[in-house]
Amino acid sequence: MARYLDWIDKRLPASEFVQKHVTGYPTPKNLNYLWNFGSLLGTFFVIQVLTGVWLAMYYKPDTALAFDSVQHIMRDVNYGWLMRYLHAIGATGIFFSMYIHMARGLYYGSFKSPRELLWWIGLLIFLAFMAEAFMGYLLPWGQMSFWGATVITNLFSTVPIFGPELTVWVRGDFAIGDATLTRFYSFHTTIFPFAIIGLLVIMHLSALHRVGSNNPNGIEYDKKGPAMVPFSPYFITKDAWFIALALTIFFYFVFFWPDAFIEPVNNEPANPLKTPLHIVPEWYFLPFYAILRSIPDKLGGAIAMGGSIFILFLLPYIDRSTVKSTRYRPVKKILIWIFFIDFIALGYVGMNAPDAVSFVGLKMANLGVILTIIYFLFFALLPVLPYFEKPKLPPDKELPKGDQLA
Numbered sequence: 001m002a003r004y005l006d007w008i009d010k011r012l013p014a015s016e017f018v019q020k021h022v023t024g025y026p027t028p029k030n031l032n033y034l035w036n037f038g039s040l041l042g043t044f045f046v047i048q049v050l051t052g053v054w055l056a057m058y059y060k061p062d063t064a065l066a067f068d069s070v071q072h073i074m075r076d077v078n079y080g081w082l083m084r085y086l087h088a089i090g091a092t093g094i095f096f097s098m099y100i101h102m103a104r105g106l107y108y109g110s111f112k113s114p115r116e117l118l119w120w121i122g123l124l125i126f127l128a129f130m131a132e133a134f135m136g137y138l139l140p141w142g143q144m145s146f147w148g149a150t151v152i153t154n155l156f157s158t159v160p161i162f163g164p165e166l167t168v169w170v171r172g173d174f175a176i177g178d179a180t181l182t183r184f185y186s187f188h189t190t191i192f193p194f195a196i197i198g199l200l201v202i203m204h205l206s207a208l209h210r211v212g213s214n215n216p217n218g219i220e221y222d223k224k225g226p227a228m229v230p231f232s233p234y235f236i237t238k239d240a241w242f243i244a245l246a247l248t249i250f251f252y253f254v255f256f257w258p259d260a261f262i263e264p265v266n267n268e269p270a271n272p273l274k275t276p277l278h279i280v281p282e283w284y285f286l287p288f289y290a291i292l293r294s295i296p297d298k299l300g301g302a303i304a305m306g307g308s309i310f311i312l313f314l315l316p317y318i319d320r321s322t323v324k325s326t327r328y329r330p331v332k333k334i335l336i337w338i339f340f341i342d343f344i345a346l347g348y349v350g351m352n353a354p355d356a357v358s359f360v361g362l363k364m365a366n367l368g369v370i371l372t373i374i375y376f377l378f379f380a381l382l383p384v385l386p387y388f389e390k391p392k393l394p395p396d397k398e399l400p401k402g403d404q405l406a
Contacts, residue, residue: 030227035213036242040242044094047087047093051084063177063270067269089250092261105119124200129197132187135184143276286347286351288305291368295372319382332385345371354368
């Protein structure tokens with residue numbers, strides 16, 4: 001066996017690659033379980049690709065056949081129902097893992113030097129997944145799919161001068177129809193998962209292995225020092241245990257609550273002549289949908305929604321503190337937990353009608369305005385925090401040799 005591996009290594013550095021990027025990759029020994037969501041995210045991405053390829057074999061990207069083809073998959077194709085629910089719940093798994101992954105980066109300062117490029121590539125992956133999910137949401141050709149796509153594509157009309165022409169170009173027609181469905185299907189099944197997301201994931205992992213993993217202390221450890229351990233077997237076993245636990249929860253939803261994240265109205269065929277009482281996107285779009293809705297002006301709402309994502313790219317320059325981890329920054333710790341709660345509350349606002357009354361007694365539209373202001377206020381306060389915040393002293397740059405895994 002060694003002879004064959006040696007023959008391969010002389011022509012392809014396979015063993016060297018595995019040693020450098022998998023088994024021997026130096027990893028801080030104090031990583032907590034929040035770092036496992038990156039591996040979990042990759043697991044869900046593999047599930048999405050495999051089930052997506054299978055579903056594409058039976059789906060018909062035609063407005064006259066799309067809805068019926070989904071029902072055919074569910075009722076007549078062997079294990080079609082399982083593949084569809086794996087794919088639908090898998091999308092939720094991806095975005096849940098991604099939001100936790102991003103929140104961990106925000107909390108522990110993983111966007112700071114030398115990881116700015118790593119952070120930016122991660123945000124591009126986030127945007128690519130949002131586009132991928134949006135286009136996939138149209139494919140079942142249900143009521144909510146149709147009207148959700150109508151609302152989102154209408155945002156392109158807010159672009160000055162050539163907005164209407166851009167909207168027609170995106171849709172392929174003057175309204176959501178067959179041209180829109182076929183091009184969304186093409187992008188959803190080919191360009192985005194393989195060419196864009198696949199390439200960005202490779203770039204993200206390459207950047208990660210170039211600069212190394214951050215850690216809860218936010219300290220740059222010597223890669224050959226006692227604070228580091230090889231990725232295998234320590235973190236491979238830790239990831240495997242965590243992924244097994246997460247998949248147990250995942251399969252509970254697949255088998256016992258598969259429609260938990262599917263709007264009931266989306267089980268009706270798309271009807272351009274009948275608007276749903278309340279248009280609700282998928283849960284992972286709700287916070288940004290609430291920001292969009294909080295400003296009555298269409299252009300202002302689109303700018304606010306786009307700005308709420310774009311401002312994340314500026315974080316390496318907005319947060320000027322020399323201390324990375326929020327663990328040692330008492331004021332930022334309060335602000336960031338307010339920010340996390342605010343983001344969840346925006347999702348609550350987005351899932352309800354604007355005229356509905358919230359549990360605090362305000363209309364959802366008014367509550368959305370307040371929460372949107374709080375969202376942007378967090379980023380406005382970050383540059384001035386170092387002037388009055390007194391961070392705690394981080395621990396020594398090296399952990400003692402006897403320190404155990406977190």
